[in-house]
Amino acid sequence: MAASEETEEGPFAERVAALDIGKAGLVACLRVPSETRRGGRRQEVSEWATMTADLLALADHLVCQGVELVVMEATGDYWRSPYYVLEAAGLRCWLVNARHVKHLPGRAKTDKLDAVWLCKVAERGMCSPSYVPAGPLRRLRLFTRYRSAAVGERTREMQRVEKLLEDTQIKLSVVASDIFGVSGRAMLDALVAGERNPGVLADLARSRLRAKKKKLERAFQGNLAAHHVTLLRMMLDRIDRLSADITTLDMEITNTLVEIDDDPGHPSGTGRVDPGTNEILTAQAQPSGSGGDPDTGRLSLAARIAEIPGIGLPTAHAIIAEVGVDVSAFPTPGHLASWAGLAPKARESAGRAKPGKTAKGNRYLAGALGQVVLSQARTRTFYGARYRRIRASRGPQKAIVAVSRSVLTAIWHLAKDPNARYRDLGADYYEKRRDTRKQVASHVRRLEHLGYQVTLTLQQAQAT
Numbered sequence: 001m002a003a004s005e006e007t008e009e010g011p012f013a014e015r016v017a018a019l020d021i022g023k024a025g026l027v028a029c030l031r032v033p034s035e036t037r038r039g040g041r042r043q044e045v046s047e048w049a050t051m052t053a054d055l056l057a058l059a060d061h062l063v064c065q066g067v068e069l070v071v072m073e074a075t076g077d078y079w080r081s082p083y084y085v086l087e088a089a090g091l092r093c094w095l096v097n098a099r100h101v102k103h104l105p106g107r108a109k110t111d112k113l114d115a116v117w118l119c120k121v122a123e124r125g126m127c128s129p130s131y132v133p134a135g136p137l138r139r140l141r142l143f144t145r146y147r148s149a150a151v152g153e154r155t156r157e158m159q160r161v162e163k164l165l166e167d168t169q170i171k172l173s174v175v176a177s178d179i180f181g182v183s184g185r186a187m188l189d190a191l192v193a194g195e196r197n198p199g200v201l202a203d204l205a206r207s208r209l210r211a212k213k214k215k216l217e218r219a220f221q222g223n224l225a226a227h228h229v230t231l232l233r234m235m236l237d238r239i240d241r242l243s244a245d246i247t248t249l250d251m252e253i254t255n256t257l258v259e260i261d262d263d264p265g266h267p268s269g270t271g272r273v274d275p276g277t278n279e280i281l282t283a284q285a286q287p288s289g290s291g292g293d294p295d296t297g298r299l300s301l302a303a304r305i306a307e308i309p310g311i312g313l314p315t316a317h318a319i320i321a322e323v324g325v326d327v328s329a330f331p332t333p334g335h336l337a338s339w340a341g342l343a344p345k346a347r348e349s350a351g352r353a354k355p356g357k358t359a360k361g362n363r364y365l366a367g368a369l370g371q372v373v374l375s376q377a378r379t380r381t382f383y384g385a386r387y388r389r390i391r392a393s394r395g396p397q398k399a400i401v402a403v404s405r406s407v408l409t410a411i412w413h414l415a416k417d418p419n420a421r422y423r424d425l426g427a428d429y430y431e432k433r434r435d436t437r438k439q440v441a442s443h444v445r446r447l448e449h450l451g452y453q454v455t456l457t458l459q460q461a462q463a464t
Contacts, residue, residue: 012125017062018118019072020111021079025049028058029115031123032065043119045112055082059089067091071122073098074130083132094122094129101127131329131339137321140256144321145364147249147314154242161188161235169222175215180239183209191224192233253317257302260325301325304414307422308407309383310375315368319411322365327416333409340365342405358401369404376403382425383407389430 020027026048034040048058062070070086071094072079079095087093096118103109103117121127133141158180162173170191176184186204195201202216209216305316323336330336337343341361376383383403390399414420444454 013069013123015066015068016119016123017065017067017070018115018122019070019082020115020118021050021072021075021082022111023050023078026082027111027115028062029112029119030062030065030067031119032067043116045115050078050081052081052085055085056089058082059086059091062086062091063089069094069122071096071118071127073101073118093132094127095132096122096127097130131324133324136256136260137324140253140260140317140321141364143249143253143256144318147246147253148318148364148368150242150246150249154239154246157235157239157242161232161239164228164231164235165222168224168228170224171219171222172216175212175219176209182206187220188232188236192229192236196224250314257300257317257320301415304421305411308372308410309379309381309424310372311407315372318368319365322362322368323411323415325415327412330412333412336412337405337408340369340404340408342366342369342401342408344401365408366404369407370400372407373400373403380427382427382429385427385430 015030015032017028017030020029028046028048030044030046032042032044034042048054070091072082074095074097083093083095101118101121103114107113118127162179165172165179172179172184172187178184179188183204183206186206187201190201190204198217198220201220202213205213205216302313302316302320305311305319306313311319327336330339334343338359339361341358341363344358373383373387377387378384383406386406387399387403390402410422414422440456444456447454
């Protein structure tokens with residue numbers, strides 16, 4: 001058994017404050033060097049309201065005390081107001097994970113004791129800060145998260161429309177794959193306007209759907225009552241409002257991304273396109289709202305992330321809002337995966353390994369990556385092959401987590417290196433890396449187990 005001796009050093013922070021935050025109030029613990037006793041510490045515990053005026057008074061008090069560090073737990077959304085006010089006052093703020101600074105078991109628990117404990121933990125440097133993005137990224141997060149909620153609500157409203165049509169015996173969704181396309185929406189609007197003739201409704205079909213006019217006429221033979229029309233009108237109006245809101249949010253997201261790219265305090269994450277390279281998107285070929293610079297031929301980080309199969313620009317914007325354009329807060333891809341909750345913890349006891357479980361991470365990022373993986377599942381890409389390979393042996397849930405981590409690793413490298421570009425390894429990546437001799441030996445063993453005597457002969461063309 002190895003033994004070691006250590007010399008205890010002074011506190012990690014000479015002047016530190018900790019906040020135990022609630023909705024209406026908070027408890028602040030301040031620990032600073034004692035003015036009367038050499039080497040001693042002076043502790044002050046006070047209670048404050050969480051109104052803006054009270055938080056400004058708290059900030060002035062901490063500044064006057066020369067506080068170097070303010071630490072607070074991530075308590076719901078209640079930490080935001082104190083954090084933003086104290087940060088604006090020039091104080092260095094740390095948001096810490098509550099699970100990392102829990103009080104010792106068996107001790108009494110009150111708001112004051114929690115604040116004192118957190119202050120002592122921070123004083124000795126026994127905690128680390130969580131990632132809190134800067135102001136522009138906070139605004140971007142609000143837009144992308146609300147956009148995701150609006151898209152989900154619009155999808156639910158569309159499902160309600162289909163459910164309502166089933167109640168009227170109108171089988172439009174049986175014939176048309178998308179009842180909210182150009183043709184489907186024109187038919188729904190005609191129903192709301194009072195049109196009931198199946199032939200006239202079917203004649204509103206466009207493009208390839210016109211070949212199914214006879215089926216459409218049969219599909220519109222239903223029983224649409226007045227109350228159905230009232231509900232259908234309300235649902236369509238709500239879908240239109242949500243679509244308009246999503247369009248407005250897309251514009252705000254684009255403007256915020258431009259501000260982040262132009263802000264010298266936030267690296268743009270863009271790289272210059274090498275002239276004459278056929279594999280790289282040119283400035284003219286960039287999708288709308290990608291954030292590329294047509295004057296310099298640069299591709300934005302969102303455009304480079306969108307080159308990954310299964311990721312569109314809206315998803316790339318949502319990922320950037322959660323991770324940021326500067327990944328210096330995450331030294332390695334493993335740190336980022338752990339923060340996102342995509343790193344199963346090792347669990348071993350008495351020499352036996354137990355199934356690893358992932359911790360709670362950023363649910364918005366994990367949700368976006370999960371949707372990306374599901375869209376990649378059936379593609380002829382490296383991620384598609386990786387998903388199918390893991391799903392066959394460990395199930396779909398573990399496959400989603402594993403492939404999400406692989407995608408996030410690629411995103412980390414794209415954000416780290418402005419000149420990095422995504423290159424797919426191909427669906428045959430694992431096939432090329434297989435050991436042919438092991439495959440042959442495995443097949444021979446299986447045939448022998450079934451009672452066959454196997455003789456192997458190498459083909460002439462392969463032998464030469």
